[in-house]
Amino acid sequence: MSPFEGFLLYNYFITNKVKKTMTNYKEIIQNFTGDDFTQKRVNLHIHTTFSDGLADAEDIVSQAKKLGYKKIAICDHNTVDAYLKTNILNEDIVIPAVEFDVWCGYVFMHLLGYGIDVNNQELQQFCAKTKKETEADIVRIFSRRDIKKLITAIHNAGGIAVLAHPACCWALSLDRFIKKLISYGLDGVEVYYPYKRHRGI
Numbered sequence: 001m002s003p004f005e006g007f008l009l010y011n012y013f014i015t016n017k018v019k020k021t022m023t024n025y026k027e028i029i030q031n032f033t034g035d036d037f038t039q040k041r042v043n044l045h046i047h048t049t050f051s052d053g054l055a056d057a058e059d060i061v062s063q064a065k066k067l068g069y070k071k072i073a074i075c076d077h078n079t080v081d082a083y084l085k086t087n088i089l090n091e092d093i094v095i096p097a098v099e100f101d102v103w104c105g106y107v108f109m110h111l112l113g114y115g116i117d118v119n120n121q122e123l124q125q126f127c128a129k130t131k132k133e134t135e136a137d138i139v140r141i142f143s144r145r146d147i148k149k150l151i152t153a154i155h156n157a158g159g160i161a162v163l164a165h166p167a168c169c170w171a172l173s174l175d176r177f178i179k180k181l182i183s184y185g186l187d188g189v190e191v192y193y194p195y196k197r198h199r200g201i
Contacts, residue, residue: 025095025115025160028071029188036070037192044073044095044114045164045193050085051076051134057086065093073097073114077140078128080118089118099164100126101143102150104181107171108141110164112190113154120157126150151185160187 029044036042046060047053055063057074064072074082075097088094096118100111116123126149132139154161163169163181166189171177178189 041070046072046074047076048074048082050079050081057082057088061088061091061094069093071095075099075112077134079134080127083118100145100150101140102145102147104147107169107177109169111150112162112164113159114162116154116157116159122153123157126153148184162188162190164190165193
């Protein structure tokens with residue numbers, strides 16, 4: 001049995017302040033199947049013009065609904081402005097998310113936070129202060145976020161912390177690297193991601 005089997009079990013919840021309901025993102029994400037991703041019914045890794053994406057957040061949600069997606073997550077680099085400056089949190093199709101640039105030792109990585117409270121002040125302290133910090137690779141690679149504190153902030157914001165596109169992490173041993181992140185509180189590993197330039201496992 002793989003040491004990571006069953007690792008995508010999540011323990012955190014978030015209150016939808018707009019609809020006054022408790023959404024269990026653990027259950028929602030856990031119940032997605034491989035077909036949901038490969039058949040384009042779910043996309044949990046989308047960027048918008050609030051970071052380095054090409055499309056407007058509200059247009060993306062509208063297109064996803066027309067195309068029959070069950071759930072999507074807009075996870076811009078180092079910012080939650082897509083949620084703070086639009087009304088997309090009102091949409092049932094949307095899972096609130098963010099993708100942070102962060103170093104873990106000598107490894108530069110991206111950490112996804114799913115099901116977060118986008119108004120959480122502790123989490124917002126890790127967000128970009130300028131637009132360049134959300135889109136320019138040469139700026140983002142100099143991130144000084146502390147991985148342990150960032151994972152804690154995601155948890156305190158009601159979210160789950162997930163390693164993004166792990167095959168892009170230039171670790172000497174990916175297994176050891178992930179085990180290290182687990183010891184820091186990592187909740188999951190992204191398995192399906194829709195961008196061809198990111199290597200698969």
